Amino acid sequence: MKFLRLLSLSIVLYINSYSQSAQTAQSVISDAKKAVETYNKDMPKANNVVKVVYFHGKGHKLSAGWEERLTRILTAVSDYYRDEFGRYGIKSDGVNFDKSGNKYVITVVEGDFDSKSYNVNSSAQLQTEISNKTRGKIDFSDDHILVITGLYYMKDKETYVFNSPYMGTGSSVRGVSFAADCPLLDPKLLTDKVNAIKFSEPNKADRECSVAEFNSWYIGGIAHEMGHMFGLFHDFGNPFELTASSISLMGEYGSRHFKGDAWGDTQTSYISGAGILQLLSHPVFTGYSKYKKSDVELSLNDIHCSIAGDSIFLKADLASNLPPYALSVLISPLNRTEYFNESAVYSIPGTGPISVPLKKWNEGNYRMYLIFMLPNGVVYPFFKLFAVGQNSAEIKELPGRKIVDVKELYSRVSAMEKTPEIKKKLRILESIINPSPFADPITYGGDSLYLSDAKWEVANVGWEKPARNYFTIESENVFFLVNRGEIFEKGLFAHSPSIYSFRLDKKWTRFSAIIGLRDYAHQQGSARFTLIGDGKVLYQSPIMRVGQQSRVEISIKNISKLELKAEGTEGHNYNSWAIWASPLISR
Known part of the structure; x- marks a missing residue:
């Protein structure tokens, strides 16, 4: 295992007060790419793939042309990730879906029950059924797995009702994501603004929209949940990344605007600099061996803040047996969901205590994620409370630590x-x-x-x-x-x-x-x-x-x-x- 001795790193990252910009993110990503390549230059390659399962209810007949349609969906998602790397000058082949020759390997699993018997909370049940029926071919303990479900039925002969789990979670080692399918889900229809679709989701009112918008939502949903499968956090991006016509894929409603420019949507989703920075070392994209968090010894001590001018400096002592190549800081108000995490990125050069400049946040309490990224693909997160006063800033433990009487x-x-x-x-x-x-x-x-x-x-x-x-x-x-x-x-x-x-x-x-x-x-x-x-x-x-x-x-x-x-x-x-x-x- 290619690890350095445990060292205490002294790092000072001054970026002209707080001036996180497109140029800053590009520079951090370029430095990170070099660090990951240097670390892995003598490492053996590994074919880390994303396996694809198509799960449908018992007795459900697969729609005509389903395999060709799913092939187009997988290609569109892979190309999206490829192009997002490309925006930062990173050459990528996209998502390494499992293939036999040039054909995607899609494992079809028929459920034990009909489509109406499953629901949004059936992910554990689906994993059990898939594991039992594939007999080791699909291993949720070791693989990255995309489960596309055909768990839908028609209500009133015109409304699609989706009974599918819809979530993603994972890391550099393993992960799973679930997403819903129906015959109208097809990248070829991303420009169809003439025809409409009616559909129903759990605990929500029925919705009607153009087939184009539906495909933005649901193909974007696959890309978003796969982001979680790769270990990405909810991230609304950095203000420099946001324009009137762009929105972060991993942020609030970002998944609803996949390829929005294809049909004249007001916004198009992108992957933030923080997201690309984390994916740079992910084994599915690098093709190098997987490592667990337990393979790394990393600690962060004496975390505190100081204020200088219009910047708040986050300071700490970092120790690790494998120095991180980068840090992303995600911050959102405690009274809003983490979907609104604002991200900033920093190189970790490996010299001196860390001191990173944050913008001068308004008074209030914030959720803070410190995400350290290591060149073997491991991500080391710390979760803190960021309390900002009129002339002060503190790092604390998240609320709710008072012992209950x-x-x-x-x-x-x-x-x-x-x-x-x-x-x-x-x-x-x-x-x-x-x-x-x-x-x-x-x-x-x-x-x-x-x-x-x-x-x-x-x-x-x-x-x-x-x-x-x-x-x-x-x-x-x-x-x-x-x-x-x-x-x-x-x-x-x-x-x-x-x-x-x-x-x-x-x-x-x-x-x-x-x-x-x-x-x-x-x-x-x-x-x-x-x-x-x-x-x-x-x-x-x-x-x-x-x-x-x-x-x-x-x-x-x-x-x-x-x-x-x-x-x-x-x-x-x-x-x-x-x-x-x-x-x-x-x-």
């Missing part, structure tokens, strides 16, 4: 209007303040028992302390067990690596639970859930990400010892906010 919280919640959600919170808090004795699964006489109310033999978690029926007292913001917006009264906090072990003495026959990450975990977090009975794996989930959910129902007949485990999947446990919701054993 459960009785005080109960008092406040008791005074609120007794909605069903408030009543549920009160029941949870009451059970914590006045807990019942924990039931022994061996001697308990009922027909079913929640394991969060049961006596455990072993309980260890990777962050904070094991907890029953709540997430953590670390913060009121994440106190309750919440997944996909639902608060669960029963469950186990299982931040990875975690294990809960129960002695059953062969007295129970079924186990069921809902698994997933707690809402508001960062997209970089992940977990894999494993159920073990008497040392044998009874169930193992696919990689789970925030916003996903899966139901587990497994036989535990004749099992004496049951273990519930959760582990991170990226070589780290950052934001691996695993929860076992409603974990129930029954006779």
Whole structure:
């Protein structure tokens, strides 16, 4: 492994106060390209591909010419990435989709259920079905995978209803993205402003638009979710990149303007300088070996700010056994979503403590992402609160670190209007303040028992302390067990690596639970859930990400010892906010 000894870097990056410009970004990207090429010059090449799956519902007939149409879609997305590299003078062949000769390899998987049985939250279920049916050909633990779904049906004979997961997440090592398809999705139709399409998305009003605009939205959606699959963050770009006719692909509504200039849209999406900078070292685009975050030792200490004139300088001590080639700083107000992250980019020359100039932000609290990029493709992020006063600026931990006083919280919640959600919170808090004795699964006489109310033999978690029926007292913001917006009264906090072990003495026959990450975990977090009975794996989930959910129902007949485990999947446990919701054993 081509790593340098651990070194403390002293870096001073003065750029004429704050003058991030197109020329600055171009210079940073040019320097980064040289650094990545120098690092990899003696490295063996690897064919890191994006595998493509076409998933459709049981009994669904594929539309005429579907393969040729998907070929045009994949080519359009690949060419888009190629051209975005080209805007910064970087020669690229685009996305390295899996091919056999000159033909894309598209693995078709028929689902276990009809299209109406799936929904926007079915990504974990699709991963399980795809893994089982492809028998190792599609490996979500090691591959970058684009899943295009034919999970649609017609309502009133004229409206397409999409029942598809629509998300992307990943890193330089692995990733997955999901996007929806229908027969009218075709780059050839990006200029069709005459014909219209009606379509319906979950929790949104039906929409009608031109076929051209629809293709901008949905092909752009593929490009956007693939960006997340490659590890890109939400990024609205830098002000110098924004014009009246341009919008960042990874920012708010950026995916809706893919090739907008082809049909006269008011805006066209682009990939920001920060995005291109990160993709420069990605193994899918470089063709070099993949490395995990655990292969790198990088730390950032003594993070603080100073003010000089019209600039705020971010300063810190950086140590790493592999110096980063660049840093992107993403900042957005706390009261707005991260879709509005404003980005700035900096070269990391590898000499002296880092001091990077930021613009003079208005007073307020901001979300700050510090994204260090390494030449082996690894990305090392730090997430902070950036607090700006009239004549001051501070770097703090993100809010929500106050330890929860459960009785005080109960008092406040008791005074609120007794909605069903408030009543549920009160029941949870009451059970914590006045807990019942924990039931022994061996001697308990009922027909079913929640394991969060049961006596455990072993309980260890990777962050904070094991907890029953709540997430953590670390913060009121994440106190309750919440997944996909639902608060669960029963469950186990299982931040990875975690294990809960129960002695059953062969007295129970079924186990069921809902698994997933707690809402508001960062997209970089992940977990894999494993159920073990008497040392044998009874169930193992696919990689789970925030916003996903899966139901587990497994036989535990004749099992004496049951273990519930959760582990991170990226070589780290950052934001691996695993929860076992409603974990129930029954006779």
